[in-house]
Amino acid sequence: MAARLAPVAKFLIKGGLAGAAVYVAYDQGLLGSGTQGAEALKKAQAALPPVIQEWTSYLGWELPPTPKFDFSPSDSWNKGVQSVMSALSVAPTRACEYTVEGWKYVKDLVK
């Protein structure tokens, strides 16, 4: 009787653990819409540094302060595009200047 019940009990415990994991993920908004996912990430970013601080103080480690991860990918991308475009726009002028300087340096060497 017990031998037959053991696999069933094992399966029920495993199923319960897996179901609980899925439910927690759903409850935290990890499996919902894009807005919910972004909110969940913001909550995690806000909650992580105090937890790290608490654990490091409990273990007695000295860590530098955690850097802030709050950045906007679209802003960073746009800034990168602007930097690249402004560099490309001044590239011919700079190339001329460096060529003139290089030519002058070589002429001075040859003298």
Place this chain on the structure above:
Amino acid sequence: MASEGELGRKWDRCVADSAVKLGAGFGLGIVFSVIFFKRKTWPIAFGSGMGLGMAYSNCQHDFQSPYLLHGKFVK
């Protein structure tokens, strides 16, 4: 609210949601791999892929949302 600002916010939401869904799928894949599938690798890949797919679907819906019309059936 400038339209390019709104587009930037949608991209930010999309990237954040992709990271969250990938992490959640990876985590649930690990849980299922350990509990049911004898620590094989494929549930982890499956979970991560599902997470990415859900994120892609959410992003697609978010970007297309001004053009989606929600109707109501009137009997």
